Amino acid sequence: MTKALIIGGGIAGPVTAVALQRAGIESVVYEAYRANTGTAGAFLTVAVNGLDALRALDLHRPVMDMGFSTRTIDLVSGTGKRLGVIPIGGVLPDGTTTHTIKRADLYRVLHEATQSRGIEVQHGKRLVEAEVLANGGVTACFEDGTRATGDLLIGADGIHSRTRRIIDPAAPDPRHLGLGNVGGFTRTAAVSMAPGAYVMTFGKRAFFGYVVHPSGETWWFANPPSAPTMRRRDLVAPTSDQWKARLIDLFADDAGPSVEIIRSTPELVGGTDQYDLPRVPRWYRGSMIIIGDAAHAASPSSGQGASMAIEDALVLAKCLRDLSEPAAAFTAFERLRRPRVERVVAFGARSSSNKAPGSVGRVIRDLLAPFFLKLIARQSQDWLFGYHVEWDDRVRLGERTR
Numbered sequence: 001m002t003k004a005l006i007i008g009g010g011i012a013g014p015v016t017a018v019a020l021q022r023a024g025i026e027s028v029v030y031e032a033y034r035a036n037t038g039t040a041g042a043f044l045t046v047a048v049n050g051l052d053a054l055r056a057l058d059l060h061r062p063v064m065d066m067g068f069s070t071r072t073i074d075l076v077s078g079t080g081k082r083l084g085v086i087p088i089g090g091v092l093p094d095g096t097t098t099h100t101i102k103r104a105d106l107y108r109v110l111h112e113a114t115q116s117r118g119i120e121v122q123h124g125k126r127l128v129e130a131e132v133l134a135n136g137g138v139t140a141c142f143e144d145g146t147r148a149t150g151d152l153l154i155g156a157d158g159i160h161s162r163t164r165r166i167i168d169p170a171a172p173d174p175r176h177l178g179l180g181n182v183g184g185f186t187r188t189a190a191v192s193m194a195p196g197a198y199v200m201t202f203g204k205r206a207f208f209g210y211v212v213h214p215s216g217e218t219w220w221f222a223n224p225p226s227a228p229t230m231r232r233r234d235l236v237a238p239t240s241d242q243w244k245a246r247l248i249d250l251f252a253d254d255a256g257p258s259v260e261i262i263r264s265t266p267e268l269v270g271g272t273d274q275y276d277l278p279r280v281p282r283w284y285r286g287s288m289i290i291i292g293d294a295a296h297a298a299s300p301s302s303g304q305g306a307s308m309a310i311e312d313a314l315v316l317a318k319c320l321r322d323l324s325e326p327a328a329a330f331t332a333f334e335r336l337r338r339p340r341v342e343r344v345v346a347f348g349a350r351s352s353s354n355k356a357p358g359s360v361g362r363v364i365r366d367l368l369a370p371f372f373l374k375l376i377a378r379q380s381q382d383w384l385f386g387y388h389v390e391w392d393d394r395v396r397l398g399e400r401t402r
């Protein structure tokens, strides 16, 4: 039986392991962290296309059960002017809608899925090197001095992937997007709206979003401007209180409840920078391949990175199931996935750049936004949200994505 070494136990890793098992391929997941952490980013949306892909593996229900339905985004300017409402993917024929879930809960659900299916996940295994063997197999070397050998190595190790560099030493670094991520969870009388509809504000100096959970808790995030100097590793990360003070200052002149939401939050989460990865020329070499953020990270503003990782997992498992040689499977995988993921990354970059225009750009954006939002509402978003992977259809060499 073919054995795959999966590097990374985030989203793409466990979903790939489950999909490979269904395809008759054994795998072990190697995760760098000692235990599931998954707090970075606090929460995320899993879009209808991601949930649709999870359905093929019977994983959509547990993921949806841990989250809540979030169907629309109400866009507002810093002055409090309503710019328009955009849907997040609509409703699938079976009633499925985009869901928002805490990152830690999503990671936990996916890990439970591997455990209940008897798939081994090893923690504390940080990949440092890998070599392709003369027989076509591959050996992974971990920071703790241990090794593992298999027939394939699948790098699902995220945006700062080590596997990407092992496959291609000239691989590009992620692109800094000039924005940060910070957020939290709170209960405040300043917010009194129904659950499930995001409100996002193009503030005068930073971007702010929040949504109410069915329990009444408010989940929020902010994207403050972030300069490259702010991400120097030798700088001490700001404390939660320092973040609060900075954000309260950034949103002080904006309409809406952002300042109260921030003030009432016990502990802020995150404080990371935003990156994307527009084009990685080489996704595979020999029996090693990268998927998910390691191969094509979309800006968080796309709301699609997790769903892309899930779709990748399903498509790669199908390719390995239907094409006997890894080289053929990897070629088919790239042909099926590259056009779509690069379109999504470009879409995310556009959304991200709207969040931090200068003062002139801000005025123009707020003036034109209602017009563009009406245009978006008329345009079909089917290319993004309507993507469906039919598990039972066989992959053929030369097949292209739609």
Ligand SMILES: Cc1cc2nc3c(=O)[nH]c(=O)nc-3n(C[C@H](O)[C@H](O)[C@H](O)COP(=O)(O)OP(=O)(O)OC[C@H]3O[C@@H](n4cnc5c(N)ncnc54)[C@H](O)[C@@H]3O)c2cc1C
Pocket (backbone or CB within 6 Å): 007, 008, 009, 010, 011, 012, 013, 030, 031, 032, 033, 040, 041, 042, 043, 044, 045, 046, 047, 125, 126, 127, 128, 156, 157, 158, 159, 160, 161, 162, 163, 181, 272, 291, 292, 293, 294, 297, 298, 299, 300, 302, 303, 304, 305, 306, 307, 308, 309
């Ligand atoms: C603030 C923020 C908000 C976001 N919001 C959304 C959203 O709303 N919707 C959405 O779809 N996407 C969102 N994203 C993007 C989404 O989180 C990613 O696209 C998604 O997590 C990618 O999944 P992945 O499995 O490829 O990588 P990851 O989830 O990053 O998992 C990679 C795993 O590999 C492990 N790892 C790394 N290096 C090694 C190594 N050398 N050896 C072993 N293991 C290693 C890591 O510890 C990690 O567990 C957001 C991202 C951020 C930062």
